[in-house]
Amino acid sequence: MLTFMVSLDLTAPTVHYEPLHTYLRSHTNWCRPLSHTWVIATTLQHNEIMAGIAALIAEGDKVLIMATSSPTALLHPDAESLTDWITTRLYPRAAVTETDRVHSISHFPLRRIDSHHNPSN
Template sequence: MTAYLVSYDLKAPGKNYDSLIKYLKSHTNWWHHLGSTWVIVTNLSATQLRDGIAEHADDNDKFLVVKSGGIGAWSGFSTEGSEWLRKQL
């Protein structure tokens, strides 16, 4: 399993992106403590994850999928959120 950082910029104000959120949450292991940033742990490749996200986004939306290098630093998250990151990254 690989951890990917997923970030997006959705360009359709007021659009219902429920299917995108449902897709991201469909992965067994995910973290979402920032507005448009997720960490998804999956067996998918970065390209496969990107393509899955694209199926639930508009053509003018922007998103980024980056494989985690295992090292990170953060601040301001709950103990639970921080522990999840330590274990998954």
């Protein structure tokens, strides 16, 4: 089983992308941590995934597929639950122990950035 990050830059506003989303959800395990970024666990190779995606997107859309061995950082309001889900479903070998699972993804809580705050004062 391989794990890939699929990043999409979908530029055609009139194209219906539900078939693309169905295709990405058809893999063994998947997660959509960001609106145009998917992480999928699959038996397919990157070129097979690209061929499947290419048939479902519009001209001018952009796709990046990268193999991953473990996630590295996540900034998301639901970081803790998403981290646990990603680690156990997409990277089960990374979750051998509780310590391994906790350290396989660095998650950062979101905080409000005040544009009027000057940290040097």
